[in-house]
Amino acid sequence: MLNNQSELPILRVKNLKKYFHVARGTLHAVDDISFDIKRGGTLGMVGESGCGKSTTGRLLVRLHESDGGSINYGGVEITKAPQKEMKTLRTKMQMIFQDPYSSINPHHTVASIIGEPLKIYKKVRNMQEYEEKVRSLMETVGLADRLYDAYPHELDGGRRQRIGIARALSLEPQFIVCDEPVSALDVSIQAQILNLLMDLQDSLNLTYLFITHDLSVVKHISDEIVVMYLGQIVEKANTDELFKHPIHPYSKALESAIPIPRLNARKERIILKSEVVSPIDPKPGCRFAPRCNYAVAACSESDPILREICPGRFVACHRAEMFV
Numbered sequence: 001m002l003n004n005q006s007e008l009p010i011l012r013v014k015n016l017k018k019y020f021h022v023a024r025g026t027l028h029a030v031d032d033i034s035f036d037i038k039r040g041g042t043l044g045m046v047g048e049s050g051c052g053k054s055t056t057g058r059l060l061v062r063l064h065e066s067d068g069g070s071i072n073y074g075g076v077e078i079t080k081a082p083q084k085e086m087k088t089l090r091t092k093m094q095m096i097f098q099d100p101y102s103s104i105n106p107h108h109t110v111a112s113i114i115g116e117p118l119k120i121y122k123k124v125r126n127m128q129e130y131e132e133k134v135r136s137l138m139e140t141v142g143l144a145d146r147l148y149d150a151y152p153h154e155l156d157g158g159r160r161q162r163i164g165i166a167r168a169l170s171l172e173p174q175f176i177v178c179d180e181p182v183s184a185l186d187v188s189i190q191a192q193i194l195n196l197l198m199d200l201q202d203s204l205n206l207t208y209l210f211i212t213h214d215l216s217v218v219k220h221i222s223d224e225i226v227v228m229y230l231g232q233i234v235e236k237a238n239t240d241e242l243f244k245h246p247i248h249p250y251s252k253a254l255e256s257a258i259p260i261p262r263l264n265a266r267k268e269r270i271i272l273k274s275e276v277v278s279p280i281d282p283k284p285g286c287r288f289a290p291r292c293n294y295a296v297a298a299c300s301e302s303d304p305i306l307r308e309i310c311p312g313r314f315v316a317c318h319r320a321e322m323f324v
């Protein structure tokens, strides 16, 4: 979570776009989105599968090339950075994936998975330094030293995710994209990994983009949240404000799905209609309209613009004032 050291953005994203050309047309995966992430802070990015959040994460670390817009990281425009500069930047910008098993080589030991980037980027001078560094990273993420020569299939999901985190930390990054890092884990293990990520953030002054489909997961880890729907940001707010009072009808629906952890406590769940607009060559108008209980004819005529409804609160809805 954000401390008081700095409120300056380390990352500024402006009008970012990513389109994929498919047989039926152009899929608007990320469609003109803008946001900042403050140094040492966490931005939660929430939305259903296919809303463009993982594509956004990959654009930020340039695993995908963008089709427009800008990504400024610490003063460097990374969409235009030459490969040599990108190689240096990649040590500062890392990614943790949803399924650690698919992102690591199952035929390698824990030590070799964690230590591989150290060798690739020549961060150690000899085997002794390599071993010491790997064991230190294992300790940092709570992996027992006896697992040094273990294989990933011998470990549970939580420990495998700790390998992914240790590997991401090996190059001493400043910024990490956490792409659904706890979605594949049991609830009790989820809490352990979230706590680990928050502790690491405090001790190493890390900045996170935390991507998830589950709004409840980002409640404690995020300072701010952006809600995405079919490639666009529909709401951007401080975390406490968003949980207290979601404004966009889609944010309201996501919030209503979070169970209240009190006996006999009830709240009305908003069930969304299943009709989802295609992200392939979308027509003008609000993409959420077919599922929205508040839609009127005007909603399908023009795109709602993300605008500041009240200080620090941005919503893309023609009727947002009605919900404030």
Ligand code: SF4
Binding pocket: 248, 249, 250, 286, 287, 288, 289, 290, 292, 293, 294, 295, 296, 299, 304, 316, 317, 318, 319, 320
């Ligand atoms: Fe619903 Fe209209 Fe607002 Fe879209 S613009 S969220 S359809 S009220």
